[in-house]
Amino acid sequence: MTNGDDDAEPDETDGASGEENADLGVEDLEARLDDAEETLDAAETEADLDDVEETLSAIEDDLADAELPEPDEDEDEEDPQDALADRLSDLRDGVDEQRGPYVEDAAEDIEAVAGTVGETRWTEDGAEEVLTAVESFGDAVAEHVDVTEPDSIDTAGDALSEASDAVEGLDLDPDDDSVAIASLLDAAETLADDVEAAEAFGDLSVREQLRYDGFYEVIEGEHRKDYPPELNAVLSWEKRYKESRDPEDVEQILRVLDLMDSDFMEENVLETLERVAPPEAFEPVHQRAQRRDKQAIRVLGKIGDDRAVETLVDFLDGDPALQRVTLRALGEIGSQEATQAVANSLDDENDSVRSSAARALGLLGDTRAIEPLADVLAEDDADDARASAAWALNQIGTERAIEIAAEYADDRAYVVQTEAEKAANV
Incomplete structure (x- = not known):
């Protein structure tokens, strides 16, 4: 494989000599991989595998330095560098497979x-x-x-x-x-x-799970056929919770929400939760509200947990119906952290959204909203929005807020006059 002219530069016209050397490089690496594969097949101990690993590392180093021929694209040849690298990787995998167990x-x-x-x-x-x-x-x-x-x-x-x-x-x-x-x-x-x-x-099946947890015990002996048994039980647990305020009664209701894949039952359970507003329901309802579910958002408003505020303010860029529901919920929660986001909705192009924003500010009771509400009263084209602003000022109830609302006792719109007269009579 070597002679005295090995280190000499090849003649530029001697393409065959360069190709022959490249071929020998590929064959040499392939032969070394063949030897490594035979050694791997014969390996019996961890020490034997360590030796194979060391051999493969040396081949990998030489492969990285080798000047291998480029593939002939016209002949759709595989790149020898890639082929050798793939074989090397397979042998490494073989070493890993033979190691252990530990x-x-x-x-x-x-x-x-x-x-x-x-x-x-x-x-x-x-x-x-x-x-x-x-x-x-x-x-x-x-x-x-x-x-x-x-x-x-x-x-x-x-x-x-x-x-x-x-x-x-x-x-x-x-x-x-x-x-x-x-x-x-x-x-x-x-x-x-x-x-x-x-x-x-x-x-277990869903009904078996509910039965296992005693969900149906609350309706034992009843034979109402107008409702599915699950809804009948939910309504019975609701009644018990109203009387006891026992969190375990809420857990029974939430089991249906968690287990049953039924739009009908989900709607009815959320209606129940909206009526009783149990704080224990916050997490599962909040998860649904994050999908911009209007019914779940209404429930969050009734529960009144401040943790919902960060989620809800992001919904104030949605469609008008979603914005109105969200504004109402933020007002009911009552956290003044939402004041600025709600006040921004006073500029919405939809007059029903502006009206809802004004009422939400009234529920929040933040005195920072007085001047923006005064601007709505003075400048908004929609009488409903102006009436809501006057109502909100009455709700805030400071001397300044009452004075502003009372100024509109002779307003062109009766709905605004009504709220202004309330302020004048304070």
Whole structure:
């Protein structure tokens, strides 16, 4: 492969010589990859795999420096650089596949099951099945670690996490202790299969889940056929909540909202929540309101939680119907953090939006809104918007606000006169 002229510059007209050297470069790299593949096939220990890894790294370095021939585009040839790089990558994957298994792999599998056990809601039968699975797992790995037997499903996940830590702490070599590691992996796989087979709450049908939680108990003995049983139960839970204000009654209503994929039931549940405005409903209703759902926005207004303000002010750029609902909700929530955003809507091109904005400012009661409301009274072309501004000034109720509203007792519009007369009689 070498001679005394190897270092000489090739003649510019000797294209064949350059191509021959390039071909030899490709063949040399391919031969080295062939050798590496044979060594990989024969590898039996981690040390053998380390040697293959080192060889592949050296080939990768040489490949990066090699001046390989360009592919002939007319012949649709594959780029030799890319072909060699792909083969090198495949061999690296082969090294990774032959490594291990390691004791850490078993620990990860056990921890994954621990997470499933802790995050899943189990039925009574399912909880018993999980506890049995943990007990069987403890027996299977007793030679290597002690697994605490959980006294309830609530502690089963923690027991498995502790077992995972104990397994990870074992000093097991992937070559010398391969049998022990394999037994731990088999036990972890059996544990995962047994837990997967246990009955979770989510495995039940929707009605089975509702029945399991006692949702229908409130209508036992009733035979009303004019409503679906779910709606009948929701209305009964609503009645109970009005009397008790017990958050558990609201939880029963929210279960339907969470479980049932029914526009009819969602609409009726939201109507119920709008009537009773339970603070416990904020999170699920807020999630729906983020989709610009007008009914959910109305419920947020009734609940009156300041956390909704940041979401709602972003809806004031929507269609007029959405803006009106949102303005009303912001007014009902009563957080003066919304004052500026609401006041900006006084300039909206839609007169019903301007009217809603004025009324929302009245509900907010922020004295900073007095002058903008005075401008609406003096300049707006829509009498409804002007009447709402006068109403809002009355709601704010300071001396300055009342004085401004009272000035319009002789206004051209009767609706404005009515609000101005209220101010004059204060």
